Ligand SMILES: Nc1nc2c(ncn2[C@@H]2O[C@H](COP(=O)(O)OP(=O)(O)OP(=O)(O)O)[C@@H](O)[C@H]2O)c(=O)[nH]1
């Protein structure tokens with residue numbers, strides 16, 4: 151017999167921490183309310199028969215935002231065998247408000263008093279036995295973060311699930327309210343409605359979702375019952391909330407002994423005095439963001455003249471990959487030309503172009519997860535609220551947008567926590583503008599090749615700023631012309647600051663590496679082969695024409711005649727005004743919709759061929775014999791055999807590095823066009839995975855079409871402006 | 882009884898009791914779920930251009946200024 155046990159509780163009370171502890175999984179934990187936005191199933195490590203369900207946090211069973219609806223619907227409609235109601239014991243009064251509502255549903259419940267370490271540190275005492283006696287369900291003190299009390303909790307939960315015992319009814323409401331509830335319950339029972347007791351209370355509370363689900367007849371009956379005892383149109387919601395809180399006050403008085411009375415200024419209060427200070431808050435935020443990017447992506451780290459940790463690690467990975475490629479080259483050296491081409495020019499070249507960026511993304515991610523775990527995120531969202539509000543968004547939008555710097559998929563999902571539909575729709579669109587980890591390689595490649603003589607770090611930074619400026623302008627325009635509803639209010643609980651554990655941060659980092667490796671091994675690997683195929687074959691490959699024409703009988707074709715060229719040539723004219731209207735850049739944009747990394751994969755494959763013997767000869771002819779000798783040609787005479795090695799090892803051209811594609815400037819001839827190309831890739835439709843996430847949040851195809859349309863239009867117009875205006879002074 | 886005033890007018894460190902809310906029904910419900918019920922004590926622990934940080938039932942909650950001016954305290 152298997153049991154389903156759901157984890158429910160207020161946002162940020164430690165549900166996912168407990169879930170990870172119970173199931174051994176590595177779901178995302180973070181110190182702000184609203185980290186988990188979807189339900190997630192796992193099996194209990196110590197008993198595979200027991201399914202554990204992690205839920206988004208909710209403050210009540212009458213939900214306010216979309217992720218709260220998921221939690222409520224699961225508890226009420228799917229009926230787990232038991233609920234573990236996790237209570238953040240440091241704010242027990244507020245947390246018990248949800249507890250009372252869960253008990254009302256009649257689902258067997260166990261209460262976990264979490265964060266007991268912090269309670270003890272404060273010197274407070276909670277009498278769990280007494281609390282259990284009063285509420286009529288087991289109460290187990292735990293410290294989820296350290297796994298303390300968790301086995302005991304699970305033993306109770308399994309017992310409770312097996313016993314199927316509904317919690318007893320508590321004397322929460324006064325007689326008048328109880329009487330009204332009883333009458334509605336009777337009516338519901340007569341109509342054969344399930345969960346009549348719970349629905350009766352919800353109808354009294356004016357819960358729209360429940361009211362929608364019962365018949366109109368029952369609804370008006372309930373209204374009559376309310377009118378009879380309270381007068382027509384009485385608002386019982388406030389009365390019910392009040393009586394619940396009063397009941398809780400009595401319970402807390404009997405069970406909790408405060409170490410200190412009154413509010414004592416905590417460390418969190420002190421930190422908030424600085425971090426949310428009316429003058430200092432924004433400068434501090436700016437410095438933190440700068441440090442974040444400096445650690446990730448700077449060749450002059452903090453002006454010390456050294457590489458940032460991210461760049462340094464990237465160098466290590468690149469060297470390692472070069473070594474692996476060498477090995478593989480030895481293996482396939484004697485294979486047929488097309489196998490060699492597929493393995494070396496296709497797979498190794500393509501994957502290598504992407505893998506080098508893993509360290510940058512890893513460093514960024516570890517730093518962001520530090521910020522997320524310490525409790526700063528909620529503060530930043532609050533501090534930025536005023537600025538965001540000017541652009542027609544709530545400060546909440548900051549959290550999805552920052553996540554967009556990592557990956558658009560979780561970013562788009564995080565928009566759920568915003569209660570206004572308008573905010574959600576706009577933020578979903580803006581998430582696509584963020585420079586996600588997969589777009590980083592595009593910038594790096596273009597910058598190192600076409601901005602070789604500029605301040606490369608500055609060019610890369612400017613793209614980040616660019617994405618933010620565009621997001622602001624688009625948000626303003628959308629607010630003005632497309633979505634005209636009101637901006638949501640900012641209401642957010644500010645959690646205690648907590649020192650992140652090494653475990654959580656290492657876990658986040660590891661998850662990221664794993665996900666990236668998986669992506670490289672699946673989507674990108676397959677795309678690489680597909681791109682290689684499309685770029686080296688055409689119709690004539692399969693009707694014998696190529697085989698007849700090629701001296702060596704190969705069925706491959708010139709890239710300029712390939713399928714990829716066919717596709718690129720159709721699109722190229724569209725991008726003429728942007729300055730990159732050639733088939734190769736145009737085709738790369740399309741492959742980027744499968745995964746943005748594909749843009750560099752495509753470039754690596756398409757331009758590699760250009761470095762032909764003829765090209766090399768032409769390239770080295772600019773040097774005098776002395777210079778040739780210096781570069782490594784023996785006796786100062788040009789040697790076609792040695793040329794490729796010397797070419798790739800020497801500095802290719804002023805400032806370019808080994809990733810650079812020397813012939814790229816033939817297709818993207820000016821700096822303004824190069825910048826426009828990066829901007830187009832930055833702003834256009836995100837990858838299909840992100841579009842899928844957008845569809846889930848926006849629900850309808852029409853809304854999705856509108857959102858992607860806005861992204862495409864923005865990308866097209868802005869890149870055009872960049873090329874035209876930039877052309878005036880950049881080139 | 883003291884005259885009603887908007888929560889947004891309170892100063893740092895001040896404690897008052899919540900009386901009324903003039904705003905949308907669903908926002909009112911959400912605030913209730915967070916502990917903003919009539920008669921409840923609310924203390925201002927922080928303030929900045931975005932809004933205020935309040936202490937309600939031992940929990941810190943941040944509200945934007947517009948919302949804080951819809952909540953009446955005494
Ligand atoms: N001190 C302490 N901190 C804890 C404990 N359990 C969880 N935390 C911290 O509380 C924060 C929230 O934990 P999560 O597990 O993400 O909370 P959640 O309930 O899943 O949050 P949402 O998904 O946002 O609803 C994290 O910073 C945890 O490290 C505990 O027992 N003691």
Ligand SMILES: [Mg+2]
Nearest residue numbers: 165166185186
């Ligand atoms: Mg969670």
